[in-house]
Amino acid sequence: MKRKVTLKQIAKELDVSISTVSKALRNSVEISEDTKQKVQAFAKLYNYKPNNIALSLKNRKTNTIGIIIPEIVHHFFSKVIRGVELVANQRGYNVIIGLSNESFAKEVINMEMLANGSIDGFIISLSKETLQLQDYHHFNETINQGMPIVMFDRVVNEIQCDKVIVDDFEGAKNAVEKLIKNECKHIALITTKDYVSVGRLRTQGYLEALKTHGQDLKAELILKLDDNVDYEVNLDALEKEIEQLFKSNSKIDGIFAVNELYALTAMRVAGRLGFRVPDDIQVIGFTDGVLSKHSTPSLSTVSQHAQLMGEKAAGLLIDKLENDHEDETYQTQIIASELIERESTK
Amino acid sequence: MKRKVTLKQIAKELDVSISTVSKALRNSVEISEDTKQKVQAFAKLYNYKPNNIALSLKNRKTNTIGIIIPEIVHHFFSKVIRGVELVANQRGYNVIIGLSNESFAKEVINMEMLANGSIDGFIISLSKETLQLQDYHHFNETINQGMPIVMFDRVVNEIQCDKVIVDDFEGAKNAVEKLIKNECKHIALITTKDYVSVGRLRTQGYLEALKTHGQDLKAELILKLDDNVDYEVNLDALEKEIEQLFKSNSKIDGIFAVNELYALTAMRVAGRLGFRVPDDIQVIGFTDGVLSKHSTPSLSTVSQHAQLMGEKAAGLLIDKLENDHEDETYQTQIIASELIERESTK
Numbered sequence: 001m002k003r004k005v006t007l008k009q010i011a012k013e014l015d016v017s018i019s020t021v022s023k024a025l026r027n028s029v030e031i032s033e034d035t036k037q038k039v040q041a042f043a044k045l046y047n048y049k050p051n052n053i054a055l056s057l058k059n060r061k062t063n064t065i066g067i068i069i070p071e072i073v074h075h076f077f078s079k080v081i082r083g084v085e086l087v088a089n090q091r092g093y094n095v096i097i098g099l100s101n102e103s104f105a106k107e108v109i110n111m112e113m114l115a116n117g118s119i120d121g122f123i124i125s126l127s128k129e130t131l132q133l134q135d136y137h138h139f140n141e142t143i144n145q146g147m148p149i150v151m152f153d154r155v156v157n158e159i160q161c162d163k164v165i166v167d168d169f170e171g172a173k174n175a176v177e178k179l180i181k182n183e184c185k186h187i188a189l190i191t192t193k194d195y196v197s198v199g200r201l202r203t204q205g206y207l208e209a210l211k212t213h214g215q216d217l218k219a220e221l222i223l224k225l226d227d228n229v230d231y232e233v234n235l236d237a238l239e240k241e242i243e244q245l246f247k248s249n250s251k252i253d254g255i256f257a258v259n260e261l262y263a264l265t266a267m268r269v270a271g272r273l274g275f276r277v278p279d280d281i282q283v284i285g286f287t288d289g290v291l292s293k294h295s296t297p298s299l300s301t302v303s304q305h306a307q308l309m310g311e312k313a314a315g316l317l318i319d320k321l322e323n324d325h326e327d328e329t330y331q332t333q334i335i336a337s338e339l340i341e342r343e344s345t346k
Numbered sequence: 347m348k349r350k351v352t353l354k355q356i357a358k359e360l361d362v363s364i365s366t367v368s369k370a371l372r373n374s375v376e377i378s379e380d381t382k383q384k385v386q387a388f389a390k391l392y393n394y395k396p397n398n399i400a401l402s403l404k405n406r407k408t409n410t411i412g413i414i415i416p417e418i419v420h421h422f423f424s425k426v427i428r429g430v431e432l433v434a435n436q437r438g439y440n441v442i443i444g445l446s447n448e449s450f451a452k453e454v455i456n457m458e459m460l461a462n463g464s465i466d467g468f469i470i471s472l473s474k475e476t477l478q479l480q481d482y483h484h485f486n487e488t489i490n491q492g493m494p495i496v497m498f499d500r501v502v503n504e505i506q507c508d509k510v511i512v513d514d515f516e517g518a519k520n521a522v523e524k525l526i527k528n529e530c531k532h533i534a535l536i537t538t539k540d541y542v543s544v545g546r547l548r549t550q551g552y553l554e555a556l557k558t559h560g561q562d563l564k565a566e567l568i569l570k571l572d573d574n575v576d577y578e579v580n581l582d583a584l585e586k587e588i589e590q591l592f593k594s595n596s597k598i599d600g601i602f603a604v605n606e607l608y609a610l611t612a613m614r615v616a617g618r619l620g621f622r623v624p625d626d627i628q629v630i631g632f633t634d635g636v637l638s639k640h641s642t643p644s645l646s647t648v649s650q651h652a653q654l655m656g657e658k659a660a661g662l663l664i665d666k667l668e669n670d671h672e673d674e675t676y677q678t679q680i681i682a683s684e685l686i687e688r689e690s691t692k
Contacts, residue, residue: 073425094456
């Protein structure tokens with residue numbers, strides 16, 4: 001199969017930006033005649049079809065939404081998909097799903113594949129690698145060509161599109177304030193390294209709650225884990241990290257963890273070290289997965305309303321698809337998180 | 347958008363079988379001249395492109411595999427997808443996923459959408475509604491047109507294709523024999539109604555184990571639940587059913603449940619009624635989901651090796667896609683299940 005040349009390849013070959021290529025192919029007045037001629041000649045030579053996405057949008061509506069998520073074995077993402085499906089089906093749209101597996105290259109490949117006439121628009125949560133590389137050309141290229149994107153949960157300012165996020169900062173702050181209200185004086189934070197936007201925001205929420213209530217920030221109470229490690233498989237490694245946190249800080253009486261697995265593992269390690277939850281140590285997690293309500297003790301957690309996120313994202317995308325006039329404004333919908341109190345807090 | 351007429355519509359309109367239409371369009375000698383002329387004229391009139399799938403296979407290899415699963419919020423299916431992804435990526439294929447949501451119509455729509463040039467072949471687990479309706483035309487049509495399908499887990503004899511299944515019968519039998527060996531005399535079965543093939547096979551395994559070991563079959567020990575009900579959401583309803591089972595059979599000392607949710611709920615209800623697990627009642631589930639190992643007590647269960655199922659399915663499909671000569675033989679690979687003993691059994 002002869003592969004079509006992409007905008008990105010043309011840009012690289014001619015050493016100009018993707019946006020320049022895109023504009024040149026549309027004969028934009030912003031681009032010099034010389035550049036336009038070069039770009040157009042190159043595109044013709046390599047059989048590049050300009051505006052193929054826009055064409056497919058206008059002539060061949062697929063009534064299909066493409067979702068790209070970083071991970072499939074993940075309760076949060078599957079609940080978001082359920083929400084997208086619900087609204088999509090109500091409004092006569094079908095849904096297909098591609099996985100980036102947290103890989104930048106796979107994200108790009110999936111987008112190119114689906115954008116090529118299979119779908120009308122995207123709902124996307126960024127892969128970790130994309131967040132690390134900070135390379136967003138494939139999103140901007142797709143948007144430039146006229147295909148709408150709605151991002152959820154893992155979003156960045158550099159991409160202008162509709163977004164649906166949860167109030168990670170507020171949710172974390174509320175959780176930590178609950179621990180403070182319950183008289184915890186030494187609250188540990190188990191979080192991820194900062195490049196994942198949601199982990200960073202939750203960390204900031206923790207810091208803000210401590211500050212507001214006059215508790216000192218103790219760096220040794222913050223455990224930042226490398227979430228490129230699949231701790232679901234390497235539970236032992238996770239337990240060791242958390243055990244070390246407890247052993248170095250004998251006074252810990254509260255834990256806020258940025259996901260369910262960290263929180264549950266912290267409860268188990270605490271139990272093994274002879275602490276009682278919630279009498280000696282209170283624990284709050286983030287994400288209301290299946291484990292939280294089935295664990296013993298059941299886990300208090302910040303629910304992100306994943307299904308609602310999916311519903312909102314689908315609504316935003318379909319509104320855009322069915323809105324005839326070119327609408328260049330974008331909105332960010334913030335879903336309020338909710339602290340669900342169970343047995344792991346007093 | 348003008349929709350293309352499908353093989354099925356032509357068949358219905360002319361009151362002939364899909365296979366007749368398919369053969370007539372290929373000018374097969376098996377079909378009378380009269381019928382061939384009628385079919386071809388109709389196809390021309392409605393702009394039907396004969397062999398579009400086969401054409402796309404030959405001329406435009408997509409290197410993409412389509413997966414259709416009944417449910418996304420389900421650990422088993424997401425692990426299968428992980429397995430498919432793993433092998434697909436190793437061998438240079440991409441994966442896209444469609445959901446049937448247990449609906450026959452959605453299964454058909456997803457298949458038509460993906461078969462239309464987006465993918466090279468399918469990996470599918472049947473929706474419950476399809477199993478109830480026993481309408482498999484969309485699979486046979488796809489296979490007739492030259493696009494290979496591999497089915498996993500929920501399969502039927504009526505579709506001739508490669509299949510990957512777990513030994514549901516043997517797995518269930520082994521689990522119940524373990525309970526018998528552990529001196530359980532009154533073993534209850536919590537299962538689904540019979541139309542789901544895997545539920546039926548697991549029920550048969552339970553019956554066979556009792557028979558082999560000379561235990562009487564007591565109908566009142568078998569609870570058949572309607573698994574169209576989403577018990578994850580309606581936990582109360584599930585608890586009531588199981589409570590009724592315990593109350594009507596005070597001697598129950600063992601439980602085999604055909605899925606994880608039923609097994610965990612049975613443990614919880616048993617605890618509430620004052621029984622100790624495993625001292626008074628031993629429990630074994632089916633499917634090694636996330637809950638089994640994190641529950642208290644942790645749940646003994648029959649593991650289906652979901653990821654391995656996905657790997658095998660992808661291997662079979664890609665072998666078929668890369669095998670040039672027309673291979674009309676099909677194989678069924680059976681994956682041995684494994685009893686994982688945890689705290690819920692002695």
